[in-house]
Amino acid sequence: MSSTNIMRIAVDAMGGDKGPAEVAQGVHAAARASNSRYLLVGDPVVLEPALARLAPVCANIEIVPALQVIEMDDPPATALKRKPDASLVVAARLVKERKADALVTIANTGAAMAVSLLSWGRIKGVDRPAIAVPxxxxxxxxxxxxxxxxxxxxxxxxxxxxxxxxxxxxxxxxxxxxxxxxxxxxxxxxxxxxxxxxxxxxxxxxxxxxxxxxxxxxxxxxxxxxxxxxxxxxxxxxxxxxxxxxxxxxxxxxxxxxxxxxxxxxxxxxxxxxxxxxxxxxxxxxYAERGGAPLLGVNGICIIGHGRSDHYAVANACRAAERAAQHTLIETIRQRICDTPPPPPEPEPRGA
Amino acid sequence: MSSTNIMRIAVDAMGGDKGPAEVAQGVHAAARASNSRYLLVGDPVVLEPALARLAPVCANIEIVPALQVIEMDDPPATALKRKPDASLVVAARLVKERKADALVTIANTGAAMAVSLLSWGRIKGVDRPAIAVPxxxxxxxxxxxxxxxxxxxxxxxxxxxxxxxxxxxxxxxxxxxxxxxxxxxxxxxxxxxxxxxxxxxxxxxxxxxxxxxxxxxxxxxxxxxxxxxxxxxxxxxxxxxxxxxxxxxxxxxxxxxxxxxxxxxxxxxxxxxxxxxxxxxxxxxxYAERGGAPLLGVNGICIIGHGRSDHYAVANACRAAERAAQHTLIETIRQRICDTPPPPPEPEPRGA
Known part of the structure; x- marks a missing residue:
């Protein structure tokens, strides 16, 4: 969480079936209705004109350059190493370096999982991550x-x-x-x-x-x-x-x-x-309307949108990321998992 | 398969949410359009007036008395022993004794499975049964x-x-x-x-x-x-x-x-x-319209209808039972399983 309580949301702008302009439009809608800062990560040559077309100008959107793109057929596990300047990787790095409080991506789910898991690791005490779909x-x-x-x-x-x-x-x-x-x-x-x-x-x-x-x-x-x-x-x-x-x-x-x-x-x-x-x-x-699915268990907030998300769905995913960051989701999970006693020796299932 | 090539279908008339009269109506519709013989198994006091209300009289429907009923909360595994005169048990016995070529029931699925498996056993070579839902x-x-x-x-x-x-x-x-x-x-x-x-x-x-x-x-x-x-x-x-x-x-x-x-x-x-x-x-x-799900792998034809089947769905289940009996489904499965060489030592899965 940012110390000033203004959330900073890093958005991977280069994923999704509908292209970067659609993502920019969704972020613009979310940014207008919020005082969070949006870091739109991707190719400025595409993103600058896309943003310029949207009125009014939102001072709380900033473009962060990233010139590579993870394609659907890139092997997820190696994306982090092979494409260090991919929009998803740069956005995840912003969260790791505490320059952002949450990541939103509509890239492919496998890549989003691999990159956030490898960049951030898991929350202490959590064995495996889970995607929570609304x-x-x-x-x-x-x-x-x-x-x-x-x-x-x-x-x-x-x-x-x-x-x-x-x-x-x-x-x-x-x-x-x-x-x-x-x-x-x-x-x-x-x-x-x-x-x-x-x-x-x-x-x-x-x-x-x-x-x-x-x-x-x-x-x-x-x-x-x-x-x-x-x-x-x-x-x-x-x-x-x-x-x-x-x-x-x-x-x-x-x-x-x-x-x-x-x-x-x-x-x-x-x-x-x-x-x-x-x-x-x-x-x-x-489903695409419902605003993205968090990858829970990784040590950072990652909201994954459906590949076919439109600007409306992107805006919903951004709002989910804001709420998760405001509520210190990661801290709560860490505490609740730590506070919960380790499971006792497994009982015999009933009906076995 | 009956030697005369006229199929004999035993129908458990006492199951289903809509009651025996609905089952009788479905059987009546199937019997009218077919030269199969239908053995309607259940309480004659209920079934006789139900059949009498349906025109025209179908000479190929016969009531086989069975006075017990398996309820939804009867433990399936013990139904066969504890209720030997239940309509489902009597209908399964007709198949076992080669007085019928197939069984149709819209009783609870667990009971239908237990009774047909215990009465008939499995097809030689088949390890476990499966319900095939259309x-x-x-x-x-x-x-x-x-x-x-x-x-x-x-x-x-x-x-x-x-x-x-x-x-x-x-x-x-x-x-x-x-x-x-x-x-x-x-x-x-x-x-x-x-x-x-x-x-x-x-x-x-x-x-x-x-x-x-x-x-x-x-x-x-x-x-x-x-x-x-x-x-x-x-x-x-x-x-x-x-x-x-x-x-x-x-x-x-x-x-x-x-x-x-x-x-x-x-x-x-x-x-x-x-x-x-x-x-x-x-x-x-x-789903209920689609005519019942066969329990495959047991040594007899058992078509299980959805509990909420109406007469239309019952008639469809009866037709599925007829076709299965005509095609000697059980013989074909037995042969195909026997002809298929036993699986080789299990290979390493790819991607493991």
Whole structure:
């Protein structure tokens, strides 16, 4: 956190499907509504004219030059060494050197993970990082983690994800005392694969004395989208499958709706006035709208936006980064993980 | 298969949320359009008047009395012993005693699995059973397996699921040379958790000589609903999460659509004529419409319908059972598993 309490947000301007001008527009929108300082990292030849087109001039946006770009097919693990002047690497370095309080990127997720992990290391006490994705539900935003950072997990990893996800939901999304659920194939305690059963038993045992989060038990995929849980915890493989299944079903339904409502000429005058409502449904379910996913567990704030983010989504990701920095997210995670007694010897899972 | 080539389908009439009359109505619809014989198993006091209300009288429906019912909270594993006269148990016995060629039930899935597995055993050579669920996609039905029968799998289990799912898609759903994909967190070969990487390596190695199915590599959740794959293979935990996530997202979107399109009075006259189109979208995505999920790997044909199946879904499940019996599904699986050489010593996964 900056000593003057004005947050400094480093934004990797060169990532994303829509190009740097779109990122600049998103940052401009966020900067107008805030007194944070924005460090827009990328090629000045592209970024200066992009910013110049946006009115009014925002004095709190500064361009930081970085002339390399990490492409989608660059191997993430070597990006840091091979492209030291890439916009993502420069932005991460600003955070490491305490010249910025948070990093926002819509570069590829693998590169964002590798660069922030290698530049900053992990928070002391955290074993593995997790990507916490905000998902839509009938009752507001639900945090799903891990969405792909750590595909093979042990119960202790999931336990740490629960702590980190709970803190993020409370501090950044403003959900008081968030309900934490374990994603399983049924709500009953005996349901789950070996990992989930072991984790469930560990959580119940751990929570008897000291409760670092509000555990409500197993939840199913349906519970996430009904909003019956605030933080849904799973390994990175399962989380990624949930995320992409959700995107796939949403995409399929929108396409079917389009086909049905465009199938007859006589429908057009009826559908036209309804378009704003149909668009609103689309907006409500669009993950890209929800403002970026934090990579939790690394020793710095890193908010990763969807590759197809538009300026609106970039602005949301910037606001999430500001809130995370204001709330000293990293300090809270470090303290909560340190304060939590190490897990006891693993109990026998019930139903085993 | 019956020697006269007329299929005999035993239907557990006492399961399902909508009650026996709904099941009877579904069976009646299937029986009218077929020369199969239907054995409607359950309480005659309920079933006789239910059938009597349906015109025309179908001579190919016969009521087989069974006076017990397996409730949702009966422990599945003991149902067979504790309720020998339950409709599900009697129907399974008809198949075992070769008085029926297939079983259809919309009872609870756990009970259906336990009863058919304990009554019939497994197909020789098959290690673990799998539930193959037909899912909607933009290009037709996709088979997902396992959807919950075997939550903890090894690579050989997934290999057998691929063989069985491929045969089911080809014989019963009529998809020629179905494309088989492995559900993963990315399409690249190096993606996956430990199980998926090991399975991918095993499949590639096994398929070099002898190809018992058409393997197209890893697929993501999105590929399922885009219809980029015909048979999606995963362990029962992941499959169940895919299924319930899909249901959850579909339910959420329909609810949001209802809220938006009912939010203003002026919309009503516009929306009213569009309702048939909106209903069609709902029907296209409704899993219950798609006709039941076979439990593959047990030594008999067992088609499990969704608990909330209506008569239309019951009729679809009956037709799936007929087709499976006509195509000698069990014989084909047995032969294909026996013909396939046992997997070689497991190779090192690539990217490990």
């Amino acid at each position: 998902l839509p539900s009938l009752k507001g935003t639900v945090v799903l983690l891990d969405a792909g950072a750590t595909v093979d997990c042990d119960p202790n990893n999931l336990y740490e994800f629960a702590i980190m996800g709970s803190i993020y939901a409370e501090q950044v999304l403003g959900i008081p005392n968030p309900r934490v659920g374990l994603v399983s194939n049924g709500e009953e305690e005996i349901k789950g694969n070996a990992l989930v059963k072991r984790t469930h038993a560990l959580l119940l045992q751990n929570l008897q004395g000291h409760a670092p989060f509000h555990f409500i038990g197993n939840v199913e995929g349906r519970d996430i989208f009904r909003g019956n849980v605030d933080v849904a915890v799973c390994d990175g493989f399962v989380g990624n499958v949930v995320l992409k299944t959700g995107e796939g079903v949403a995409e399929m339904m929108l396409q079917m709706l389009r086909e049905e409502l465009n199938s007859k000429m006589w429908m057009k005058p009826l559908v036209a006035p309804l378009r704003p409502s149909l668009r609103r449904v689309r907006t409500r379910i669009d | 899912l909607p996609s933009l290009k037709g039905t996709v088979v997902l397996l396992d959807a919950g029968a075997t939550v903890d799998c090894d690579p050989n289990n997934l290999y057998e699921f691929a063989i069985m799912g491929s045969i089911y898609a080809e014989q019963v759903l009529g998809i020629p040379n179905p494309r088989v994909g492995l559900v993963s967190n990315g399409e690249e070969e190096i993606k996956g958790n430990a199980l998926v990487k090991r399975t991918h390596a095993l499949l590639l190695q096994n398929l070099q000589g002898h190809a018992p199915f058409h393997f197209i590599g890893n697929v993501e959740g999105r590929d399922i609903f885009r219809g980029n794959v015909d048979v999606a293979v995963c362990d029962g935990f992941v499959g169940n999460v895919v299924l319930k996530t899909g249901e959850g997202v579909a339910e959420m979107m329909l609810q949001m659509l209802r809220e938006e399109l009912n939010s203003k009075m002026w919309m009503k006259p516009l929306v009213a004529p569009l309702r048939p189109s909106l209903r069609r979208v709902r029907t296209r995505i409704d």
